[in-house]
Amino acid sequence: MSANLKGAMVDLIDVFYKYSGKEGDKYTLTKLELKNLLQSELAEFLEGPNDAHVVEKIMRELDDNKDGLVDFQEFVGLVAALTVACNEFFMDLDKCGNK
Template identity: 40%
Template sequence: MSSKYSGGPTETERCIESLLAVFQRYAGRDGNATSLSKKEFLTFMNTELASFTKNQKDPGVLDRMMKKLDMNNDGQLDFGEFLNLIGGLAQACHVQVTSSPTSSGPQRP
């Protein structure tokens, strides 16, 4: 992905490329490269979002998340369903950052 208006990809384009790469890294380990199986989803969550999963006191939370994200009930998460997870997490982080009494918003790198 490369922006036609600049010398290289924009920050947003790089973020999209990163999401695609992460999804592709985990999808297909069980044979279908277009979706995450439950096992692949659990591997993704325990690797990429380990701080979230390690802080969970409820052992069934990941199963319920998978079931809720699997909109077509096929036992797999396609890229769109995966993006619902990422979007929901990003939204929760945004709410946390913007509701902090000492926060003036996200800090620029």
């Protein structure tokens, strides 16, 4: 894992392109590519990444332009939301520990 912001940005780009383009356009994720990414990279942060309904729901929420694909900008929205949720979780833990 990267120790700096620049490294984190590179890692984010690398992860996206590791999964994109296997079925079609290398600049987007299909539903199957998104499912593979979620299962391999984010399973511990998501409930049911193996459940087709969960993947379908995430796909619908991410696919802003409703083209049936997730581009990099749409993907970053998921990562940002998960990052905010993790930050809030750890802030809550910290507050509970300091009372």
